[in-house]
Amino acid sequence: MQxxxxxxxxxxxxxxxxxxxxxxxxxxxTNAPALRGWPRVVVVGGGFGGLRVAQKLAGAPADVLLxxxxxYHCFQPLLYQVATAALEPEAIAYPIRRILxxxxxxxxxxxxxxxxxxxxxxxxxxxxxxxxxxxVLAAGSTTNYFGNQPIAERSFxxxxxxxxxxxxxxxxxxxxRASAEPDEARRAALLTFVxxxxxxxxVEFAGALAELIRLVLVHDYPGLDLKEARVLLxxxxxxxxxxxxxxxxxxxxxxxxQKGVEVRVNAQVKDVDAxxxxxxxxxxxxxxxLVWAAGVRATDIAKELGTPLGKGGRVRVEPTLQxxxxxxxxxxxxxxxxxxxxxxxxxxxxxxxxxxxxxxxNIRRLIAGQPLARFSYRDPGKMATVGRNAAVFEYxxxxxxxxxxxxxxxxxxxxxxxxFRNRLVVLVNWAxxxxxxxxxxxxxSQR
Amino acid sequence: MQxxxxxxxxxxxxxxxxxxxxxxxxxxxTNAPALRGWPRVVVVGGGFGGLRVAQKLAGAPADVLLxxxxxYHCFQPLLYQVATAALEPEAIAYPIRRILxxxxxxxxxxxxxxxxxxxxxxxxxxxxxxxxxxxVLAAGSTTNYFGNQPIAERSFxxxxxxxxxxxxxxxxxxxxRASAEPDEARRAALLTFVxxxxxxxxVEFAGALAELIRLVLVHDYPGLDLKEARVLLxxxxxxxxxxxxxxxxxxxxxxxxQKGVEVRVNAQVKDVDAxxxxxxxxxxxxxxxLVWAAGVRATDIAKELGTPLGKGGRVRVEPTLQxxxxxxxxxxxxxxxxxxxxxxxxxxxxxxxxxxxxxxxNIRRLIAGQPLARFSYRDPGKMATVGRNAAVFEYxxxxxxxxxxxxxxxxxxxxxxxxFRNRLVVLVNWAxxxxxxxxxxxxxSQR
Numbered sequence: 001m002q003x004x005x006x007x008x009x010x011x012x013x014x015x016x017x018x019x020x021x022x023x024x025x026x027x028x029x030t031n032a033p034a035l036r037g038w039p040r041v042v043v044v045g046g047g048f049g050g051l052r053v054a055q056k057l058a059g060a061p062a063d064v065l066l067x068x069x070x071x072y073h074c075f076q077p078l079l080y081q082v083a084t085a086a087l088e089p090e091a092i093a094y095p096i097r098r099i100l101x102x103x104x105x106x107x108x109x110x111x112x113x114x115x116x117x118x119x120x121x122x123x124x125x126x127x128x129x130x131x132x133x134x135x136v137l138a139a140g141s142t143t144n145y146f147g148n149q150p151i152a153e154r155s156f157x158x159x160x161x162x163x164x165x166x167x168x169x170x171x172x173x174x175x176x177r178a179s180a181e182p183d184e185a186r187r188a189a190l191l192t193f194v195x196x197x198x199x200x201x202x203v204e205f206a207g208a209l210a211e212l213i214r215l216v217l218v219h220d221y222p223g224l225d226l227k228e229a230r231v232l233l234x235x236x237x238x239x240x241x242x243x244x245x246x247x248x249x250x251x252x253x254x255x256x257x258q259k260g261v262e263v264r265v266n267a268q269v270k271d272v273d274a275x276x277x278x279x280x281x282x283x284x285x286x287x288x289x290l291v292w293a294a295g296v297r298a299t300d301i302a303k304e305l306g307t308p309l310g311k312g313g314r315v316r317v318e319p320t321l322q323x324x325x326x327x328x329x330x331x332x333x334x335x336x337x338x339x340x341x342x343x344x345x346x347x348x349x350x351x352x353x354x355x356x357x358x359x360x361x362n363i364r365r366l367i368a369g370q371p372l373a374r375f376s377y378r379d380p381g382k383m384a385t386v387g388r389n390a391a392v393f394e395y396x397x398x399x400x401x402x403x404x405x406x407x408x409x410x411x412x413x414x415x416x417x418x419x420f421r422n423r424l425v426v427l428v429n430w431a432x433x434x435x436x437x438x439x440x441x442x443x444x445s446q447r
Numbered sequence: 448m449q450x451x452x453x454x455x456x457x458x459x460x461x462x463x464x465x466x467x468x469x470x471x472x473x474x475x476x477t478n479a480p481a482l483r484g485w486p487r488v489v490v491v492g493g494g495f496g497g498l499r500v501a502q503k504l505a506g507a508p509a510d511v512l513l514x515x516x517x518x519y520h521c522f523q524p525l526l527y528q529v530a531t532a533a534l535e536p537e538a539i540a541y542p543i544r545r546i547l548x549x550x551x552x553x554x555x556x557x558x559x560x561x562x563x564x565x566x567x568x569x570x571x572x573x574x575x576x577x578x579x580x581x582x583v584l585a586a587g588s589t590t591n592y593f594g595n596q597p598i599a600e601r602s603f604x605x606x607x608x609x610x611x612x613x614x615x616x617x618x619x620x621x622x623x624r625a626s627a628e629p630d631e632a633r634r635a636a637l638l639t640f641v642x643x644x645x646x647x648x649x650v651e652f653a654g655a656l657a658e659l660i661r662l663v664l665v666h667d668y669p670g671l672d673l674k675e676a677r678v679l680l681x682x683x684x685x686x687x688x689x690x691x692x693x694x695x696x697x698x699x700x701x702x703x704x705q706k707g708v709e710v711r712v713n714a715q716v717k718d719v720d721a722x723x724x725x726x727x728x729x730x731x732x733x734x735x736x737l738v739w740a741a742g743v744r745a746t747d748i749a750k751e752l753g754t755p756l757g758k759g760g761r762v763r764v765e766p767t768l769q770x771x772x773x774x775x776x777x778x779x780x781x782x783x784x785x786x787x788x789x790x791x792x793x794x795x796x797x798x799x800x801x802x803x804x805x806x807x808x809n810i811r812r813l814i815a816g817q818p819l820a821r822f823s824y825r826d827p828g829k830m831a832t833v834g835r836n837a838a839v840f841e842y843x844x845x846x847x848x849x850x851x852x853x854x855x856x857x858x859x860x861x862x863x864x865x866x867f868r869n870r871l872v873v874l875v876n877w878a879x880x881x882x883x884x885x886x887x888x889x890x891x892s893q894r
Contacts, residue, residue, distance in 0.1 A: 071623060072890045088537035088872075090888045097667040098889075107670070110623045110891070127627055162893055176518060176557045180574055220544040223554070421879045421887045425872060432868045440868045441537045442545075443519045444557070446609055446893075 038063045038105070041363055042123065042132035044113050044301070046073050046096045048349045049333035050138030051418075052356025053363075058103035060364050062134075067125065069112040071096060074161055075417055077349065078426070080201060082164035083291075084208040085172070085216075085442040086433055089161045091425045094418040113139070115304055118326050134328050134363055137301065137315070138356070141334035141347055144295035144312065154272045155292035158201055165445065167291065171209070172444045174288060179221050185286065191229040192287040194277045196269040197294030198235025199242070200384040203252055205293060206233040207386035210259040215437045232262045232285065234269055236294065241392070243346065244382055248392040251401045255386040269294070296347055298335045310337025311344055319374035321359055327366075330359045340377050349416075350380050385409045388434065485510045485552070488810055489570065489579035491560050491748070493520045493543045495796045496780035497585035498865075499803025500810075505550035507811050509581075514572065516559040518543060521608055522864055524796065525873070527648060529611035531655040532619070532663075532889035533880055536608045538872045541865040560586070562751055565773050581775050581810055584748065584762070585803070588781035588794055591742035591759065601719045602739035605648055614738065616891045618656070621735060623891070626668050632733065638676040639734040641724045643716040644741030645682030646689065647831040650699055652740060653680040654833035657706040662884045679709045679732065681716055683741070688839070690793065691829055695839040698848045702833040716741070743794055745782050757784025758791055766821035768806055774813075777806045787824050796863075797827050832856045835881065 038061050043050045046068035054066045075092040082089050100106045111127035116135070123130045143159050145152040156167040171193070178190040195206045210231045218226045233240070233256065239249040240256075240263065253263050268280040269290065277285045298313040307323055308316045314337035315323070321336065323329045333352030338345050345351045355375060362372045381395030383405065391405040400408065410430065417423050433439055485508050490497045493515035501513045522539040529536050547553045558574035563582070570577045590606050592599035603614040618640070625637040642653045657678045665673045680687070680703065686696040687703075687710065700710050715727040716737065724732045745760040754770055755763045761784035762770070768783065770776045780799030785792050792798045802822060809819045828842030830852065838852040847855065857877065864870050880886055 070891065071619060088535045089892065090535035090537070090890060093890050095667070095887075095889050098885075101666060109627060172518065180556065219548060220542070419887070421875065421885075424875050424879075428868065428871050428875065432871075438545075438868075440542075440866065442542050443537060443540050444517065445536065 039133035039367060040065065040131065041134045041136065042067065042130060043136040043138060044068075044123070045138035045140055045333070045335075046070070046108075047076070047138060047140045047333065047352065049140075049352030049356040049359075050136065051096070051099060052353050053136050053138065053332070053360050054100060054106045055103060056357055056360030057106065057363065060105065060360070061367060062105060062363065064103065064106040065130070065132075066096065066100065066106060066108050067111050067113060067123070067130070068096060068108075069110070071108075071110050073099060073418055075422075076159070077413060077416075079158050079161070079164045080205040080208055082161065082441075083156075083158060083167040083171070083205060084212045085168055085439040086208065086212075087426060087429055088441050089165055091422055091429065092417065093161060094422055099418060113301060116301065118305065118323075118329065121328065132328075134366065135330070136359055136363075137305075137329065137331045137335055138333050138352070139299045139301045139335050140352075141296040141312075142299050143292060144297035145292065146295060148271075150272050151269070151290070151292060154274075155196070155290040157292055158205060159296070168441075169444045169446070170289065171212075172442055175217055175221060175224070176444070179224055187224075188228055189275065189286040190288055191224075191226070192285065193229075193231045193289045193291065194269070194285055194287050195231065195233045195291045195293060197292065198233055198237070198240035198263070198265065199293065200382075202233055202235070202291075202293035203240055203256065203384050203386060205291060206231055206261045207256055207259055207390070210256070210261045211387045212439050212442075214260055216439045216442070220442075230262060231260065232264065234267050234279065235263070235265045236268050238265055240265070241384055244384075244392060244394050245399055248394055248399055248401065251392050252384065252386055255390040259387055259390075296334065298337075302335055312337070312347070314344075314347075320362060320372040321355055321375055322362075322372070330362070332356055332359055338375065340375075345377055351377060354378065383409050383412065486580035486814060487512065487578065488581045488583065489514065489577060490583040490585060491515075491570070492585035492587055492780070492782075493517070493555075494523070494585060494587045494780065494799065496587075496799030496803040497583065498543070498546060499800050500583050500585065500779070500807050501547060501553045502550060503804055503807030504810065505553065507552065507807070508814060509552060509810065511550065511553040512577070512579075513543065513547065513553060513555050514558050514560060514570075514577070515543060515555075516557070518555075518557050520546060520865055522869075523606070524860060524863075526605050526608070526611045527652040527655055529608065529888075530603075530605060530614040530618070530652060531659045532615055532886040533655065533659075534873060534876055535888050536612055538869055538876065539864065540608060541869055546865060560748060563748065565752065565770075565776065568775065579775075581813065582777070583806055583810075584776065584778045584782055585780050585799065586746045586748045586782050587799075588743040588759075589746050590739060591744035592739065593742060595718075597719050598716070598737070598739060601721070602643070602737040604739055605652060606743070612892065615888075616893065617736065618659075619889055619891045622664055622668060622671070626671055634671075635675055636722065636733040636735055638671075638673070639732065640676075640678045640736045640738065641716070641732055641734050642678065642680045642738045642740060644739065645680055645684070645687035645710070645712065646740065647829075649680055649682070649738075649740035650687055650703065650831050650833060652738060653678055653708045654703055654706055654837070657703070657708045658834045659886050659889075661707055663886045663889070667889075677709060678707065679711065681714050681726065682710070682712045683715045685712055687712070688831055691831075691839060691841050692846055695841055695846055695848065699831065699833055699839050702837040706834055706837075743781065749782055759784070759794070761791075761794075767809055767819040768802055768822055769809075769819070777809070779803060779806055785822065787822075792824055798824060801825065830856050830859070 041062045041064045043066045057064050072093040078092045081087040111125040115124040143157040157163045174190045178187045181187040213229050270280045271278040272290045302315045315331045317331050317336045321330045332355035334347040383393040385391035389403045391409040393400040393405040488509045488511045490513045504511050519540040525539045528534040558572040562571040590604040604610045621637045625634045628634040660676050717727045718725040719737045749762045762778045764778050764783045768777045779802035781794040830840040832838035836850045838856040840847040840852040
């Protein structure tokens with residue numbers, strides 16, 4: 001009976017609010033083909049930055065073409081929840097064509113860029129050449145293995161949906177194999193998970209993995225002693241969450257320890273093979289799993305350009321976000337290198353979004369023959385969550401921790417997700433997991 | 448504001464009902480390891496039938512081991528909705544270990560059975576040998592290509608999650624490629640979809656695909672003339688839905704025609720290559736897509752047994768569902784061949800579920816030394832949906848069509864899904880799609 005009451009409540013709410021929303025959604029459906037004769041703006045990358053450029057150019061006298069190798073936008077900040085069986089991949093992905101329905105002058109093409117010919121103002125893609133008048137490169141970043149070939153080959157990354165699903169499948173397979181493994185040492189290795197990198201991704205993933213094991217899998221595997229299971233977080237620097245205040249760094253570390261994560265700072269992962277991870281200080285950790293969250297770098301398109309690069313292989317840009325010698329080319333987000341108040345801008349979503357806004361504005365100004373605006377970053381604050389009821393948040397001198405910071409983290413991430421359906425699905429999952437100490441998506445797909 | 452009101456309504460409902468449910472869910476968490484000394488019942492297959500046996504043996508004096516090659520139960524009747532971007536695969540899959548938490552004497556092992564050694568009462572699996580005292584084979588069915596190699600290689604099946612996701616990716620890729628294809632004939636082939644088989648799967652898939660194209664993709668591809676797009680449903684017999692009453696067959700055909708599906712009865716797909724599908728009457732249909740829903744057969748384990756087989760390669764069983772020469776072995780569901788009132792029992796979920804119930808009962812009786820019960824099928828009625836507001840339902844002499852049958856179809860499928868979270872996610876998707884004429888999961892994964 002209880003179930004039926006909830007279902008009818010839900011259905012009631014959906015229908016009530018839904019009909020009102022229909023109007024709003026329907027209005028966007030008239031999607032006239034883009035007009036010709038306008039300058040052609042090509043945007044490479046459907047992440048936070050590229051998407052923002054295309055959306056903000058709605059109504060501008062420009063023919064906008066957005067290119068991405070995937071047909072969806074992926075909400076990267078929640079990839080770690082896909083990897084820990086909390087969310088289905090579809091909940092954090094959204095079709096780009098759907099997003100662009102609101103922009104009649106924007107089109108989409110699914111293609112992978114192979115080369116940028118700056119002189120000819122042309123892109124070479126796996127779907128043929130594409131000419132542009134203005135180009136916005138927003139192709140983002142990829143995992144940085146710092147040239148370590150064994151780590152590149154044997155570790156799991158967390159930079160896109162396929163990687164997140166592969167990691168989820170691997171973690172669950174480790175438990176399946178452990179449950180049938182009579183050898184104690186091999187079983188212990190299967191149940192040991194090493195996470196390299198104590199930034200937000202590493203911290204959030206390690207906390208979520210520890211909770212998956214202690215709150216959920218412990219009931220799935222009554223035959224396994226999950227006290228054997230270990231999650232180790234290895235950070236090269238002296239503290240976790242290097243960008244945050246020391247009090248919050250300590251809070252994050254305390255919360256992780258409480259959840260059963262072993263944290264090692266000032267430690268480097270040097271090598272990995274089929275049996276173990278090797279630290280720089282000689283420590284050998286027997287394990288079948290290394291998750292690499294220790295660095296990102298610009299995608300390879302940066303090198304192709306032949307223009308000066310900054311740290312992390314990022315493309316150096318002018319304060320207007322243009323290339324110095326090619327004012328018709330803009331580079332934004334993780335792919336761009338720009339200093340602000342002395343330091344390089346971080347490779348995070350808020351930078352990409354704000355730069356996307358500015359580039360859309362600057363392209364409008366270029367078309368209108370007006371002088372361009374310079375980029376200035378407004379820090380919206382930093383946050384990271386460690387698990388149930390535990391997060392840290394910093395904005396200027398404001399510092400929050402614990403339940404309040406956690407609710408804030410949930411709210412901000414829910415609101416930033418693209419698409420109301422996705423927000424609803426994520427909300428259902430989060431509420432479910434919170435109430436029932438569950439992770440519903442613990443499926444091993446594509447075995 | 449409307450969105451926030453819905454969100455709070457939802458959250459309110461979830462928390463209200465959720466706390467009550469917590470008690471129910473928590474109670475199951477004490478999962479003691481199975482006791483020794485009891486006879487060992489091995490169940491092969493975590494589909495409708497196998498799962499039911501394991502669940503119904505809860506509390507019996509038996510040590511139950513369920514084996515499946517996947518770690519999840521898949522709700523096959525909704526696979527066509529995964530293939531048409533209406534549902535995420537995770538919404539119709541549920542972790543088997545979670546289901547078995549309610550059965551302290553049941554365990555799970557992820558393994559693929561390679562051979563059954565009836566004489567030694569032993570299974571050979573990719574994870575090593577497994578002994579049994581009683582064996583229940585519920586390994587289901589696979590696509591039947593009737594020995595046609597080109598069709599087996601080039602067509603898309605709809606029998607498991609991986610196939611459904613592969614088909615979804617292919618359909619969406621066809622539209623992406625068509626949007627960039629200047630050649631008219633090639634574009635037309637990309638936008639032509641041939642479905643072979645007019646049973647429930649073919650009918651439901653064809654209807655859902657037509658709606659995906661006419662209601663959703665038409666807005667995604669303003670540059671494509673989707674009047675060019677064709678969905679053809681090819682049925683070898685004289686009518687769709689052979690098992691249903693003629694009036695409902697006509698209704699299904701009428702509803703499909705109205706949605707723009709071209710239906711051809713008395714037509715056979717004979718061959719397929721990279722460019723076209725060839726019918727037996729000489730018709731050539733230029734297309735890049737053949738979906739094969741024209742037949743299923745028992746999985747290969749049936750042949751391995753060396754016992755007599757019935758139609759569709761199914762294993763002949765006694766009315767008690769035992770093998771004639773091996774009373775300790777039961778075969779159920781799609782894998783079993785049994786006649787009832789003159790005809791073979793159909794390969795559908797209700798048969799598997801009812802047989803699962805009976806086998807659990809018969810194993811209890813065997814253990815207790817009591818005589819066994821014979822299987823008798825109670826037909827719960829047949830149904831199929833064609834799309835929005837359109838379905839057919841038949842129960843005895845009762846015949847329903849249109850909206851009422853459709854609501855019934857929705858309700859029955861929602862209630863049959865395993866797991867409350869999955870029901871909620873499916874409900875959210877259905878309500879969303881219905882209100883907004885949308886299909887949110889139109890993502891091309893694993894490109």
